[in-house]
Amino acid sequence: MFIAIGIFFVFLLLGMPVAFSIGLSGFSFFMIRDLPMTVLVQKSISTSQSFTMLAIPLFILAGNLMNSCGITKRLMRFANACTGHMYGNIGQVSCLMSTLMGGVSGSAVADASMECRILGPEMTRLGYDRGWSAAINGLSGLIVATIPPSMGLIIYGTVGEVSIGRLFMAGWVPGILMCVLLMLAVTWSARRFGYKPEHDHPAPLSEILKALLDSIWAILFPVLLIVLIRFGIMSPIESGSFACAYALLVGTVFYHELTWESLLQTLRDSVKDITVITIILAFSGVFGYGIVFDNITVTIANALLGITSNSAILLLLVVVFLLICGMFMETTVIALILTPILLPVMRSIGVNEVVFGMIMMTTVTFGVMTPPVGTALYAVSDIMECPIEETFKKGWPFYLAIVGVILFMIFFPQAVLFLPNLVYGA
Incomplete structure (x- = not known):
């Protein structure tokens, strides 16, 4: 299997598509x-036809539908009303908007690209x-990888048999x-560069409430998603179908912005996105079979445990390894392979x-925003x-903020488990 892994990296370095x-x-x-080639x-076929994986194309379609029905621009107005009095306020809008978009987009790269085009x-x-703007729009997109429904978390939960x-x-x-x-990083760096607020005072409460009510259907979506899954009304897979129906309802009945033309274009874009993901899923099943066949998990586990038995140090080493992988491979591929x-080793x-x-x-x-292949x-x-060197150079406070979140999760795991234990039990 190590030969096959070597061949994979050679093809990747030669510029061949990941799939x-x-x-x-x-x-x-x-x-x-x-x-046997029949295997x-x-x-x-079995990987691409997994019932659990059906959540991925459904949420991709739902995210594209929500972007087409006017939810995105309403979220932006709400975020701007909340942050107009802050230094670097459009950068603050990017952070707040990504948090609100977590339940809509599910994709860090899509969110980063969308925010760059809008903001x-x-x-x-x-x-x-320009480099500063690119950096905050790109790194704020990482919030989408954590706020549900994250595509990466669905793949991880499915492959690792962990509760989604x-x-x-x-x-x-x-x-x-x-x-x-x-x-906080935006505030510090904006003061340093002199990016002053648009408004001297916070927006009136009435203006914020009006913007909130205007975007309430987008903000309610992730909350409804969690409630419906928690109380067993629907599974995470069925919630993907609910998300599509919800987006169609909001776009046609409440906002009246989803036309036949925009719907057809959304379906075309979704088919392209889903096709790429499905091909990667299908081929990753073959790769995964080789990992199990050669018992690679045991080999790597023994190698890591031979370095240290301290769980915190071992976890830090794995994080460095994942960061390097993220520099060269797509998030979906890393999660699948x-x-x-790694999960058996961590357990x-x-x-x-x-x-x-x-x-x-x-x-x-995080690797999607790091050179050389982010x-x-x-x-x-x-x-x-702007050059990628300028983006990387001007964005160092934002990179440190992401590193801080990762270190927080390593050293304070109970904080991460607080809500799951509260809702589902310890």
């Missing part, structure tokens, strides 16, 4: 081991440095903490599976028309 890199390396494993086909021109008009409901509840504390730390490898040293899920998905999503880093820099 085909996984597929060809998995195929090479079957060729080297002289295994290869069966594994590809970027206004940031440039106000004289914000508990993972969704666990996401609130680190997600809100990330928002707070990023907003590394969850079955063996007493690390809670829900806490590790939050740490793992936050860390690998997908979100390239996306936001391209949209803001």
